Amino acid sequence: MAARIIARCVRSLNHRSVYFNRVNTAATLTAAPLTHGRTFSHLTNGHKSPLAQISGSSFQVFQWRAYGDLPPLTLETIHDRVLYVLKLYDKINPEKLQATSHFMKDLGLDSLDQVEIIMAMEDEFGFEIPDAEAEKLMTPQEIAQYIADKKDVYE
């Protein structure tokens, strides 16, 4: 009986996803890296025999799964984003900015500016940095390293 229910669900899902594909191929194509196109039988591991018969009888249907998520972080993208945010900050001279330039010693900022910079990083990357750890981050390199540690980005 479970097989019959599963079969009914598969048939309804197949019909719905076919309709979706006819109308929204443009949308799914733009989300290309995040969608998987697979025949439905591949997605089920345990119930191969009844479903294989059903999907074998109907035409080839691709199940698109579109997940909404941000692009994956890499060390380089984190580094670039950190430098980009710093260049937008009005108190920093963009020419003098390097990965290892110390905010207080090289760029002449003070602790209030450092708090603002860390706030800007929180806004950019979307997660909160606690006070104790925020006050230790004094170079763009350290910030990128901290974010990579927190977001589990290894390379």
Next chain:
Amino acid sequence: MAVSRLPPAALSFKQFLQRQKVLGIYRDLLRTIRKIPLESNRRYLRDWAREEFKRNKSETDQDVIRMMITQANNHLEDLRKSLSLAGC
């Protein structure tokens, strides 16, 4: 003869704690300002906060600093209450 090994510019423990408190208040203020709906209001308040803190940056008298910390806390509480009354 007790010779202090600390560099002359090092803060005393109390001064260090006060500095941490000031920075903490500045951070809390900025975080509360983030919740304000209109971008123009946000920018105005951020500039106001920056101005206030920068103006009194060179103050060294501990009691004056303590008074200013209390003032900042009052401002922060007012802001939080206004925000909760406004519903955001």
